[in-house]
Amino acid sequence: xxxxxxxxxxxxxxxxxxxxxxxxxxxxxxxxxxxxxxxxxxxxxxxxxxxxxxxxxxxxxxxxxxxxxxxxxxxxxxxxxxxxxxxxxxxxxxxxxxxxxxxxxxxxxxxxxxxxxxxxxxxxxxxxxxxxxxxxxxxxxxxxxxxxxxxxxxxxxxxxxxxxxxxxxxxxxxxxxxxxxxxxxxxxxxxxxxxxxxxxxxxxxxxxxxxxxxxxxxxxxxxxxxxxxxxxxxxxxxxxxxxxxxxxxxxxxxxxxxxxxxxxxxxxxxxxxxxxxxxxxxxxxxxxxxxxxxxxxxxxxxxxxxxxxxxxxxxxxxxxxxxxxxxxxxxxxxxxxxxxxxxxxxxxxxxxxxxxxxxxxxxx
Numbered sequence: 001x002x003x004x005x006x007x008x009x010x011x012x013x014x015x016x017x018x019x020x021x022x023x024x025x026x027x028x029x030x031x032x033x034x035x036x037x038x039x040x041x042x043x044x045x046x047x048x049x050x051x052x053x054x055x056x057x058x059x060x061x062x063x064x065x066x067x068x069x070x071x072x073x074x075x076x077x078x079x080x081x082x083x084x085x086x087x088x089x090x091x092x093x094x095x096x097x098x099x100x101x102x103x104x105x106x107x108x109x110x111x112x113x114x115x116x117x118x119x120x121x122x123x124x125x126x127x128x129x130x131x132x133x134x135x136x137x138x139x140x141x142x143x144x145x146x147x148x149x150x151x152x153x154x155x156x157x158x159x160x161x162x163x164x165x166x167x168x169x170x171x172x173x174x175x176x177x178x179x180x181x182x183x184x185x186x187x188x189x190x191x192x193x194x195x196x197x198x199x200x201x202x203x204x205x206x207x208x209x210x211x212x213x214x215x216x217x218x219x220x221x222x223x224x225x226x227x228x229x230x231x232x233x234x235x236x237x238x239x240x241x242x243x244x245x246x247x248x249x250x251x252x253x254x255x256x257x258x259x260x261x262x263x264x265x266x267x268x269x270x271x272x273x274x275x276x277x278x279x280x281x282x283x284x285x286x287x288x289x290x291x292x293x294x295x296x297x298x299x300x301x302x303x304x305x306x307x308x309x310x311x312x313x314x315x316x317x318x319x320x321x322x323x324x325x326x327x328x329x330x331x332x333x334x335x336x337x338x339x340x341x342x343x344x345x346x347x348x349x350x351x352x353x354x355x356x357x358x359x360x361x362x363x364x
Contacts, residue, residue, distance in 0.1 A: 038078040039103070040119035043112055047076075048103035051085065051096040058092035108172065113165035118313075122152065122159065126316050133316055140316040149264075149318045154220065164221060168199040168228075171259065174356050175203030177345040178290060182358060184208050184255070187286075191216055191253030193245050193277070194261040198225040201257075202232045213238045216250045245273050251280040259290040263310075264320040267331065274335035281363060287337060289359040290345075294322045306355050328359045337361035 042048060045065045050056060058076055062069040076094050079085045084100030087093065096104075105112040117123065126141040133140035141149045153160040184190070184204065188211065192201040195215035205213050213234075215225050219242030229238045241250045246269060249256070256277050262270045277287055292307045311322040323331075329339035341360040 035078075035082045036119050038075065038082055039084065040115055041075060042079050042084065043103050043115045045072075045075075046105075047079070048084070048096055048100055048112070049105055051094065051100075052104055052106065055088035055093050055095035057090065058094075061094075110169055112169075113162055114169050116162055117166040120159075120162075123317070127313075130312075130316060139319050141318070154218075160220070161224070164196050164224060167260070168197045171196070171199040171203070174259075174290070174345065175200045176207075177356070178257075178259075178358065179203045179207035181343070181345050182288065184211060187254035188212060189214065189253045190255045190257060191250065193217075193249060193256055193258045193273075195225070195257075195259075196221060198228045198232075198238070198240070200259055201238060202228060202234055204257075205234050205237055206232065211237070214250065214253065215240045216243060216245065218242060218244070245276060247276075249273075249276040249280050253280075254282070254285050256281060256285070256287045257290065258287070262289060262320075263291050263314055263322055264318040266319050270331055271334055274331060274337065278336040278363065283363050285363065286340075287332075287361045289328060289361075290356055291359070292322050292355045293328075293342070293357045293359070294324045296324050296326065310355070325357075325359065332359075332361040333364070336364050338364045 045067060047061060047065065050061055050064050056064075058073045059069055061067070061076070062072045065072070067075075073092060076085060076092070079100075080087060080094065084097055084103060085094040086097050088095040101107060102109050102111045103115065104110060122141075122145065126144050129140050129144055132138075132143070139148070141152070145152050147155065153163045178200070190201065190204055190211055190213045192198070192213065192215050195201055195217050198215045201213045201215055205211055215222075215229070215238065217225065217240075222240050222242050225240045226235075229235055229240070243250060245261075258273075258277075262273070265273070274287070281287065292310055294307060294311065307322055314320040314322065325339075325342050328342075332339045338361060339359065340362050341358075343358050343360075345356050345358060
């Protein structure tokens, strides 16, 4: 009798003997989709939340999550392989590790929504056609889903809520760095353009009790914004306004903050938004863009390789890109601002913050 071997994965075989560290690293990268999907499945099934109170058996988790026990047993072993859970004494009994803790939905540093967004089907299918995106230069997300990135989320309310939650998680990670790393002493009112659920402005107002603020975003986002602002006890100092920043920007601010918005758009859209801001900013006001910055030279990337991944994600999804400091300076000038300052944010204990910088402009 003859047999035919099935496919062998790195998890089955390990790195072949004699191969160097660079090849081992290549194996990790080439098959990184597998652990990513294990983590995504764990979050989608709510397993980190089910393990929040302590260790549980596979049978208990299967009942709680409505999962097939045999399949879940295999997933739990896979989760243990990633390091987000570990066996805890008894058969089929697991406990959440410190590394897995941010996958819970109820912790301040949660990455739950980020995992659901970036490892979810909509993004996954778009990344799966990356070669065609590079070959044609066309937008991968729009090619796969038939509509532009932001239109897709507005047409799918549940996924739109997840998108806004994910952006809020990112803001919670970097918000303290901006609140503590920028001098707000000169202004009275801060307007957050595209401020989403209000997480960033809340951090600023909490750190600077004399300031007032306004969140400006799409009208459909604002119910979430009002709730977060009210829950933070900031309703007396923060208002919300709905609209399209590419049509017009709400007046009334001294400082206009734009976080993680401009990199989603091409230069024409960015220039339009910046000019709309210039129309409402007084001569003594300022604009502050908060985004990752691409180093001017590839060999200057160093530990900022995450910026390259962000840029690739924008290539796939939005038609935007990560820009250099000089590119922002040129856009500022074309919109009627002069570039006055760029500052790298301190991480304040959050890995995500190290990828962000603030770029300031004043009316020319």
